[in-house]
Structure formats: structure tokens, C-alpha cells
Amino acid sequence: MKPNVAIFDFSSCEGCELQIANLEEAVIDVTKLVDIVSFREVMKEHSEDYDIAIVEGSIARPMDEERLKHIRAKAKVLIALGACAHLGGVQRMGNKFGPEENKKEVYGMADQKDVADSNKFFETPRHKALDEVVKVDYVIPGCPINKNEFAKVIVALLTGKKLPVPDYPVCVECKKNENICLFTIGGVCMGPVSRGGCDAICPTYGNECEGCRGYISHPHEQAQNDVLVKYGLTAEEIMNRKTMFTSKYLEEKKEAGK
């Protein structure tokens, strides 16, 4: 029996779901292995009968939490798809400001009658990763996900293997691709602490790694900080690098420090 798979989204750009659609012919292979019963981005049908839930997006509002809990209750396996579901996404950068400040920043003074009442219909909630709300069985990291990795994860799920998401830094695949290290040509890069598995796609095309797949399990953060300082970054710039995709870790550290 083929398992039923449903794909859901919360706060996100839905780019990770698009990556699944971008598998092109391989999508047909995937549909031979699983029945996709819900996938808003590509199909009209929806079924509440699913074994595997693949969830994109960060969790922001109380109603999102309720909906995610509902999905979790129905699914045997829940997979976080992409950086938003895994870590809270780039939108999590806003968590370091208060909701009022965010509201002003995003919506300006729209709908303002008086200051106290301003923007009352716009929400600027805090963003969470899925695992801060429900139990997550597997993570497919990345912004966006690596579609080949998605295919491998499907195979792993169906054959009972551990997920193929590696735990080595981006540098490994970057070197195997024979890239020029961005540090050697005046750039800075989060690759040395960030989880590989993306085939170092950003540095391969000359872009600095922003750490969208999160950190490896034992990042050498101090050494990385020293390197960033050596390459001329200010404390604020370093903090910005660490906030882009990985502010979850900063929040956790702050929490633990309390």
C-alpha cells in the first residue's frame, strides 16, 4: 500500500513546495511511491486522510498552532520542509523586535486614527519553528530545500533508512566542487558552521553561504567568530549573519542563559 502524503504550508514563500514541483519527471516517480492527497500549490483536491504530512512555513499565530496540532494528530510522520519550518525562516529576524516596532516598520502608520489604535488589524506575531509547537519526526532543511535531497528523503522513509541529511559543514561539498573559497577572494561565508547537503550551491555560484540549513551539530562557533572578525566584520555584522536564518539558536541560547 502506498502511503498518503499531504503537503501543507504556513508562513513561507512556498518556494520549497515549488522545489518539489520542480522535480519534473521525477515527480512521476515520487507519485508511483506515494499518493499525494493534498498539495495546494499544484492540485485542487484535498483529503484529510494522510500518513505523512510535509509541512512548510513558520508558525506565527494561535490559529496556526491549532492547525499544526491538528495535522500532527492525523499524521503518522511529520516532516518539516525548508528553513521556515525547520528554524522559523528569515521572518524570524523580526522576533528580536517587539510586535509594535515590527508593526510600525512593516505597515507604517496605515489605518492610524490615534497612536494607541494604530494598525490594529495587522498582525506581527513572533515566528516559531514547527518543533517549538509539535513533535517533528524529520527535517528537510534549506531555503529552499534541495530537491534531490527531498527525493532521497522519500526513498529513505519508504525503505526504513535514516534520513540522508548530512552533518558536515558546507565546506565539504564546496571543496569537492573545486570552488574558490570565498574567504580567499574577499568574501565572508557561514559555510564552515553550516550544515551541508545543499551541494554548496550558493558558493558554487559565487554567493556567500547564509546558513539556511542551520548549523552542524557541533559548530566551532568561536573559531568562526574569530574568522569573521579577522575578515573585518563588526560585532553587529556578525550578529546579523547569525540572525538571518539561525536566530532560533540565538533565542535558545538566550533562553538557556536566563
Place this chain on the structure above:
Amino acid sequence: MKIIKKEDFKAFINALIKDSGMVIEGVKSKDDKFAFGPLESADELRLDYDVTLLPPKKYFLPQYESLLKFDLADPFSAKRAEFPKRKVIIGVHPYDIVAIRQMDSYFLDSDISASYLRRRRNTIIIGSDVLKVHDKAFFGSMGTGIVHSGFDLFLTDLGDRVTIEIGTEEGANLLRFAKNMREASPVDVQKVKALRNAMSSKAARGLLIKPSGWHDLLEKSFESIIWKEQSDKCLGCGTCTLVCPTCFCYDIQDDIHLTLKTGERMRTWDGCLLRRFTEIASGEVFREDILDRYRHRFHRKGRYLPDRLGFVACVGCGRCSSQCVPDIADPVNLTNMLFEASPHLVQDSISDPHTVRTDFSRLPEDADKVQMLHMPVPATIKRTEKLTDKEMLFEIELNSGKPLNHTPGQFVEVSIPGIGEAPISISSAPNGKSFEIVVRKVGDVTTKLHTLKAGDNVGIRGPFGRGFDVDGMKGKNLLFIGGGIGIIPMRSLINYVLNHRKQYGKVTILYGCKEPCELLFKSEVTHWDTRDDIEHLRTVDKCPEGACWDGEVGLITTLIPKVKFDPNDTIAVIVGPPIMYKFVIRDLKKLGVPDESMVVSLERRMKCGVGKCGHCQISGVYVCKEGPVFNYKEIKNLPEAFK
């Protein structure tokens, strides 16, 4: 030595590209750096390069390589991956030629790697002299700036002309594509010599100690604070090993294709600087501290490989130091720092980067006739028996009908195509056609194994490693001390001894596990109680209320004082989890058991089983080859053995 005008040289290269029918690769520019890649025209070839980002090892040990391809419906008729097309690589610098020779020695001098041999036999190497020295290069100091062999042809670009030295007949054959070539004049030969000497002296970066002195320097400064100071800055990114021409470690993983019908066994580069390099299935990491990983790399270059294969595994290319972001990978800086801080006089050893030369004439001409190191043979599960919640026993027979012919203490690599391969100790004494393994469910392979039944097939490689010295133990009193799943390999020896009971002296067996439910081989263990030619005690760390237990309660070490044995006339065989060794050995020493009378079996990540992949290495020792059984005396001074 021949010489040819530049335009005729270019015509030669273009003719190779167009008419030779081979893939022609050479050094090309990549932005302001250089890399080997396929040439489309002679104009792309940059003989004036300083160093390439990756060494030419990628042609012989590719970043990703399919070792076996299989159909999951019939996995044991696995095929070798397709034969690579014949290749010419142009522009290999002398230091890289030395590195290729070291690779030859590593992959061909023992346990021949068929996939390496086929690539090596299938590649023509055209070397070239260095014209521009990279500021991190130090091949001059390593003596690797000039080579007289190891190439098929060798080029020296003299500006308007190029000299060509012929290394092999195969190289000479290529010259049929060259026109207007003539003998080089003595003046030209002199020019080439002068150029080589100039480059080598330019590439001497003030290395205070000759490569032949590295061995002693590293040995004496193992505990130096410099390792900590440097490794504190280390990112653990693996770059220094990945870009190194003499780092050969690899990992192997199985892939199942999206159709779920086919799969392949893939090899990819790995590196000892990466944390998971030494991780075993249970999650234990043997070089957890970055200091140990950082130090291991240098010691492998300067001590372990010289001890093993006779060469210093560094050729002075400068790739590690030029690509290390925190700038701590430079062998020149490191050795100079250690030397300056060392109060010792450093002794010379015999090894330098040049001391190897693989004799290709003794190797099989056809690499495909060589048994592949990674090709398992099919075997059938005859019987399974659940021993505990986590452990299952499998009786296995090779489909060939031949006995495994193992020694107690050896291990096999068990593979399930598509899932992977895992090293598993043999648990039975050699006896008839079948053998037994006991498998704890921890990783992919072992979890899958637990779902298999009698009649199912698995792949087997081995037996591997050194087992127990059953002959040397004859006539001796034996004290077995087994902890947890350590009893699994130990059982192969215990049963061997019991099968030949009269040949051995007093037999004492101490066996401990965490809880009663984890006791393995229950009926055999209780049978030991009934034999009057065995003294046996068993213990559990703790006994939960209501559990049925007739043995002792307490750690395994608490059993030692309860048995009588003559410390000077007993061999202690100790197998257990890493933490157990320290305490058991300490207690036995206190009782006066000499080091040479203790025998241990160590667990490491024996990924390949044939001494190539690097994962199981403890300092310079390959557990898969020299172990897993060791005499304690042999390894007590290895700093990483009992950490």
C-alpha cells in the same frame, strides 16, 4: 629530451583533443585560480599555473564514485561501475606526481584496489615543470620539485618552445600527434635544469627541519601546547584534508534510486578533521575533541604513513595552507613552531616523500580481473534467534558452500544492498560451514537485518582483521572478562577453547551486563555454571525490582577479587565497552598481571575492512588490519586507544 616550437606544441595538444579518441584534461584558469578540467583547445591549457585548487587525485579517487551498481531484485549480481574513458591529464607538477606515487603505494602495494588500478592504468600523465611558485608552496623544502619518473611525458615551457621528456613507451606513442619535433640541444637541456633548480629554491619556505625529521619531532611534541593553541582556531571544516593530494580517506554509502528498483554503492571523500569521521553506530565519537583531530592529520602525514608505507605524506604543494581560512594548516609553520618549542634534539628517520615506487609490472594488466575490495559475496541466513530486545543472532552460510575460515575474534562486513554495510564480529567458533553473528539494532543496516528471516540473503566480505592467538594461548590459564556486547566476539574464543578444552589450562569467565534483560546467550551462560572445568561469575550493574537474576549485582570489576588466579600464569582476555577497559586493566595491573598477558578487542568504525578508508585508525594503527584483537602491551602507549 625533445623540443618543439610553441605553435607546434599547441597543434600537438589540439591534435590530441581532436584525433586521439581520448579525453584530454589539463590545467585551466578558474577566475584567478586554476583547476584541472577537460580541454576544448590548446589555448585553454595554462602551463604557467602556480597550483590547482584540487590535486589530480580527483582522477584516481574521484570525489564521488559508484563502486557497485545493483538491481534490488537481484542485488548479489552487482556489477562494477562502467569503465571510465581513457584519459590524458596535462600539466601535472612534480610534487603532484610524487603524491600520485604515494597514492599508488597506498592503493596498490597491498590489498589492490581494482577501481584505483583501472583508473590509474587508464590515465596518461603528462607532467610539467612549475613556472610560477605559489607563495604557500614549499616543494623545494620537501625535495619534490624535480622528478625523473612517474610520468608518461614531461613538459617544460621555455617560452617560445616546449621541451618534452619521454617517460614511458605509452607517452612516446602520443608523440605521433606532434609535428616538427627535434632533439633538444645541450643548451636547452641546461636551461631546463636551471629552471628546475630556480623553482625549487624559490619554493623553499624556510622549513627549519627536514621532512625526514618530522617523525621524531611529532613524536616528541605530541603533548605540546601548540596543538591546543592552533586547534582552538580550527573550524573543523575538513578543507585541509579534502584539498590534500595525499589524503585518501573515504566514506561509503548506499543509494537507492527513486524507482526503488535499482541502487548503487557510492564512495566519496571523507576527512579526519570532520567530527563524524570516527563515529560508530552507537554514537560514540573517538576523536571528539578538535585538538585530537587536528593533531591526527599532521601525525598521519609525518608519522603514521611513514611508519606504515615508508613515505612522508606531504609534498609541499601548499594547498592546505592556501585554503585554510583560520590559517593553521600550514605544515611549514606548524613544524617550525614545534621545532622552536622543542627542547629535544630531533633525529632523522629514513623516510621522505620520495621513498616509494610502486612496481606496476607486478600488477595485473587487466584491473577488471582483480577482485574488488568492496564486492561482497552472497550468503544466506540459515537461522535467526532473538536474544534480547535489541540483539538478534543470525546463523549464516556463504552461498558458495565454503566455510568462512575465520579465527575467533575476527569480523565480517555484512551488507544489505541499498541500505549499506556494517562491520560485525563473528560470534561462533570455527565449526562447519556456517557461522554466527549477533547484531545489536543501532543503525540502518542492523535495523534492517533485524527484519530479515531464515532464507534471506545478505552480502558478506571477510573475515577481516587479526583474531585471538588461539595457538599462543594453548596450555595457558585463561581469564575472560566480558562486558555488555563484548561477550559477542569473546564467545567465538570461549567456544573455541571449550571445543579444545584439554589444550587449555584453567578457564575463568566473568561476564557483566547492565541489567538481567540484557544477558546474552542465556542457555550457554547458565550451562557454564554446571561445568566443573569452568569457573564462571556473572553480574549486572543494576537489577530492577521484580527481575529474575541469580548472579551478582555490581560493576564487572567487582567480580575480579572474587576469583582466584595466578597473575603470572594467566592470560586475561578483556572485551567490552570503551569505558570498561580502563578500570578492568587498572585492577588487573594492581593484582600483578603483566601487560603482555592482557588481550583486548577494540571497536572502531571499520568501514572498509581492508585498511584503506581511514576511519578505524587509532593513531597509526588500523583496527581493521592489526586488530580488532590486540595484546595490551602493543597498544598501551597509543594515546587514543583507551581514552
